[in-house]
Amino acid sequence: MNIQLSYQWLQEYAKTDLAPEEFARRLSLSGPAVERIHRPADHLNHVVVGRIAEIRPHPNANRLAVTIVDVGKELLEIVCGGTNLSIGQKVAVAKVGSVVRWHGEGEPIVLGEAEIRGVKSFGMIAASDEISLADFFPAKGEKEILDLSFLEKVPAGTPLAEALGLADVVFDVEVTTNRPDAMSAIGMAREAAAICGAKFQQKRVAERSKMPSLPSKDKLGLTVEVKEKTLCPRYEAVVVDGVHVGPSPWWLRRRLAQAGIRSVNNIVDITNYVMLELGQPMHAFDYHALQERTIVVRAAKPKETITTLDGNTYTFAGGELVIADKARPVAIAGVMGGQATGVSSTMTAVVFEAATFDAVSVRRTARALNVHSDASLRFEKGLSTEGTAAALARAVQLAREIAGGSPASGVKDVRAAAYAPKTYKFRPAKAAELIGAPVPAAKQFSMLSALGCAMKGRGAVVDVTIPWWRDSDIEGERDLVEEVARIWGYHNLPSLLPAGVPPIRPEDPLLAFEDSVRDVLAGAGWTEAISNSMVADDAHEKAGIEGDAVRLANPLTADLAVLRTHLLPSLLHIVAQNQEAVPSSAVFEIGNVYLPERGGLPRETSRVIVASWGASPDGEQFLRVKGAVTRLAEALAAGWSWGVPGSCSMLPAKSAHSGRRIDLKIGEAAAGTLAEVHPATLARFGIETRVAVAVLDPRTFVTHPARPAYLPPPHFPGVKRDLAFFAAERATHAALLAAIRGAHPLVAEVELFDVFRGKGVPDDKKSMAYHIVYRAADRTLTAAEAEEAHAAVVAALTHNKVFAASIRE
Numbered sequence: 001m002n003i004q005l006s007y008q009w010l011q012e013y014a015k016t017d018l019a020p021e022e023f024a025r026r027l028s029l030s031g032p033a034v035e036r037i038h039r040p041a042d043h044l045n046h047v048v049v050g051r052i053a054e055i056r057p058h059p060n061a062n063r064l065a066v067t068i069v070d071v072g073k074e075l076l077e078i079v080c081g082g083t084n085l086s087i088g089q090k091v092a093v094a095k096v097g098s099v100v101r102w103h104g105e106g107e108p109i110v111l112g113e114a115e116i117r118g119v120k121s122f123g124m125i126a127a128s129d130e131i132s133l134a135d136f137f138p139a140k141g142e143k144e145i146l147d148l149s150f151l152e153k154v155p156a157g158t159p160l161a162e163a164l165g166l167a168d169v170v171f172d173v174e175v176t177t178n179r180p181d182a183m184s185a186i187g188m189a190r191e192a193a194a195i196c197g198a199k200f201q202q203k204r205v206a207e208r209s210k211m212p213s214l215p216s217k218d219k220l221g222l223t224v225e226v227k228e229k230t231l232c233p234r235y236e237a238v239v240v241d242g243v244h245v246g247p248s249p250w251w252l253r254r255r256l257a258q259a260g261i262r263s264v265n266n267i268v269d270i271t272n273y274v275m276l277e278l279g280q281p282m283h284a285f286d287y288h289a290l291q292e293r294t295i296v297v298r299a300a301k302p303k304e305t306i307t308t309l310d311g312n313t314y315t316f317a318g319g320e321l322v323i324a325d326k327a328r329p330v331a332i333a334g335v336m337g338g339q340a341t342g343v344s345s346t347m348t349a350v351v352f353e354a355a356t357f358d359a360v361s362v363r364r365t366a367r368a369l370n371v372h373s374d375a376s377l378r379f380e381k382g383l384s385t386e387g388t389a390a391a392l393a394r395a396v397q398l399a400r401e402i403a404g405g406s407p408a409s410g411v412k413d414v415r416a417a418a419y420a421p422k423t424y425k426f427r428p429a430k431a432a433e434l435i436g437a438p439v440p441a442a443k444q445f446s447m448l449s450a451l452g453c454a455m456k457g458r459g460a461v462v463d464v465t466i467p468w469w470r471d472s473d474i475e476g477e478r479d480l481v482e483e484v485a486r487i488w489g490y491h492n493l494p495s496l497l498p499a500g501v502p503p504i505r506p507e508d509p510l511l512a513f514e515d516s517v518r519d520v521l522a523g524a525g526w527t528e529a530i531s532n533s534m535v536a537d538d539a540h541e542k543a544g545i546e547g548d549a550v551r552l553a554n555p556l557t558a559d560l561a562v563l564r565t566h567l568l569p570s571l572l573h574i575v576a577q578n579q580e581a582v583p584s585s586a587v588f589e590i591g592n593v594y595l596p597e598r599g600g601l602p603r604e605t606s607r608v609i610v611a612s613w614g615a616s617p618d619g620e621q622f623l624r625v626k627g628a629v630t631r632l633a634e635a636l637a638a639g640w641s642w643g644v645p646g647s648c649s650m651l652p653a654k655s656a657h658s659g660r661r662i663d664l665k666i667g668e669a670a671a672g673t674l675a676e677v678h679p680a681t682l683a684r685f686g687i688e689t690r691v692a693v694a695v696l697d698p699r700t701f702v703t704h705p706a707r708p709a710y711l712p713p714p715h716f717p718g719v720k721r722d723l724a725f726f727a728a729e730r731a732t733h734a735a736l737l738a739a740i741r742g743a744h745p746l747v748a749e750v751e752l753f754d755v756f757r758g759k760g761v762p763d764d765k766k767s768m769a770y771h772i773v774y775r776a777a778d779r780t781l782t783a784a785e786a787e788e789a790h791a792a793v794v795a796a797l798t799h800n801k802v803f804a805a806s807i808r809e
Contacts, residue, residue, distance in 0.1 A: 072157015
């Protein structure tokens, strides 16, 4: 998860004068990684605060005005079309040389002097989107210029970046999932202090975490009940009365905008500000909208509904954790509040909530309802019960400061159990050994102390108490060693080659086979596909595959609901998705299938699928796949052969065309099945072209590996003859090949180069043509010897009754 954090805000809690780039470098080496550095002021060069001194109509344009603007040392005449201009108004003036976007659109341009309808204009009175400030100041109307009248004490001519406090740096920081404590200004400041050696401003943290004085007796009553203490181990709330809901002051809006959060009003902004500062999500309820002034943390009832702050209505299945009053749910716990008790402009009393919710419960609810928020993203990481008190106190402080409210009740604090901090044994000498660097014990203690750890003793074994903000992250001595190592700096560890001979792990034959498959098929021009191991509920049935499949308990979508038991559904889905854009292609996939096992985890096994799709009037796709598998078998298997499909067929009968299916055998073991996919199966996937596939079992190939043999090149030339003949349809290429090779010892090479059916060929026959090379190992053949061998081949074919061959003239 990434957060955006102002350097000035961070420096309030960690006193450092490091340049932003150096600070980012050090933090990234030992802690959360800074991915980008943003400088808002870079967009505001030559943009200053101006005061409108005069406005007069444009002589040649009804919708334009000519203004005289005071920019400090000079008065500028500027033509402007803004709809909200007034004399004395403070505005953003983009002077000549500044970079702007006309009406917030198009590419940035450098502003120069201009003549607009016959009147010279020396700059621009800018709207917020024209100077990249739309996130800070969303426009309320069309052609509305940025009104800066709230900068009452800022003199004209002051650079706008300085006037708005935007001469700052904003870091875009990646925070790992296990570090929710670092997803806040104070958490990141604590990290920075430990890494950079800066002084952490603990006193300031304590001051801003102190609850203002509370009334001795509740002025406004509030009852809090927690019925699900396992899912809500702590819930705190307080009532603040006399609040005035309105816009937030600029400093607060600026901090929120720099963090990527839109300002709503001062009360809502307080809850977001506290979350960004302390890392504890909060919520605000309209006190008078709560039925019977009661908050109940309970499980939702089936079919209960809530309309949330985003305007959507959600129906609960039952069991989700909600915040309710006496009548209805008023918030989805840890995710989002409800409209019925949300902050309104007329509200005068607010209930601030700070609670801890079970991480798994929040994640399940957010996913089930498909609603997420900045709060849920933090709760899902796991937050400590000890962060709520400081957050509640800070919210009350800010409400008193910017909304005029004061506490009207005591703090309602309901918790499942008293907090027990975690303590682990820590051995500095062992830590240095594991790190591989001579980190002094005193230095290790100093590092852990800077991170908030408390230590008892300074001997060989020390008891280290983990701070509450790290209680879900640090789980033992090894984690403490890791903390020392990263603060010390992995880049500071000595670069030493390990002594001795590194162990050589034996090569995994299955992985080696998979690599070889990729080499052979990719080298032949086939494309590797990688598909998801999860498929839709009905994918196996559509592919004609029977049997149970392992169902996911909480699938992300209905299309990813079960683990596949065969590669065919994934492959056909690929064809269906690509057939329109790619009418013909050849792909292969090496992937796992998951076969259910009674009472345990599924059996995970590897498969290879080879597929080709496209037009196939004469079985071209089938032959294309057969050629690819033949190439694989020749390269990777010993003693392989094609045969009729047997009981070990790797393609279900329903999936394959009954007349276009053969098995691959290696020795006596079934190694795969090649078939054309049945048209009915293709139709169920919406496939309109022909598809041939081969499914192979890598284990059979691995147990029958090819043993390469070296044959020297021939010393004597061969005699090449072509032989074309008609043969019965029942005559297979394999049988013909065997007959030709066995007809005479001088037959050295045989290659099929043509098969033809059609005009000029008898109906019950096919035309076949072979290249045949005759060669002797010890001499050059004479014409008579070659002719004798060729005659023997012709005789072997024509005298075979099964072949019923006749030589073509």
